[in-house]
Amino acid sequence: MTMRTGRTVRDLRRENRTAVLQRLYFDGPMSRFSLGPATGLSSGSVSNVVAELVAEGLVEEAGSVDSAGGRPRTLLRVTPGSGFMIGVDVGETRVRIELFDLTLTELARTERPLAVESPHPHERYEVGVVVDHIREGVAEVLRAADVPADRLLGVGVGVPGIVAREAGEGAVVHGQTIGWDAVPFERLLRAAVDLPEEVPYWIDNGAKTLGQAEMWFGAGRGA
Structure with missing residues (x-):
């Protein structure tokens, strides 16, 4: 059924689910x-x-809290083990790979050193080496935490x-200081890393990812 706004009932249901999950997350x-006022949804x-x-196992009860003059209210949270995420940081001296559950609890971590003794950043950030580090690191953290891909x-x-997105290539990285000239990084990762095709990659400039993390969970919350 299509509503006057052009949205279907299915669209509205998805939006409502997203609103609740975002607030709990x-x-x-x-x-x-508390979820009613926070999401703008009716009780x-x-x-x-x-x-x-x-x-569906995406949300679970997490204790209770006293209410004003009534019965204690049950608290809800996102189920930690209902999904997992991997974060990769290609830094100045190493490539770090970490595995998290949905509460951002770290389950496993590994680091692969870059050739810091090399005076040339182009050699330190050789694309094939970085891709291999990520491939090996992803396999290692999944194995260490016994999490299926x-x-x-x-x-x-x-x-x-700088990261741009191009049709057919996905994320393409332009980094003159490290010798990356329009490197089809997402395509290279998909070809090398043993993950299902439906697992998405979110590739962005490292400084922007740090800023996003601060806005979501750190000093920049609410900004």
Whole structure:
């Protein structure tokens, strides 16, 4: 069914689910009562969405909190093990690969050193070496935490340089200081790293990824 706004009932349901999950992810644990004002949804909509998410194992109960003059309210949170994420940082001296659950609890970490003794950044950041480090590191953290690759929700990669997105190539990295001239980095990773095709890569400039993290979880929250 299509609504007057052009959105379908399916679109509205997806938006409601997204609103609840976002608030629980960034601000949880929260009660159903608190989710209403936080998301702008009615109490009935919140109850329906939460029931679906709990049934799917995406949300779980996380204790309770006293209410003013009433029964304690049950707190809800995103289920930590309902999905996993990998973060990669291509830094000045090493490539770091970390595996997280949905509460951003670190489950495994590994680092691969870059050739810091080389006076030329072009040699230190040789594309094939960086790709190999990521391929080996992803396999290692998944193995260490015993997490199947098909449980990954995505891989985020911070790189030095400017990132553009081109049709058929995905993320392309331009980094003159490290000798990367329109490197089809996403395509190279997809060809080398043993992950299902449906696992998305989110590749961006490393400084921008740090800024985004601060806005979401650090000193920049609310900015």
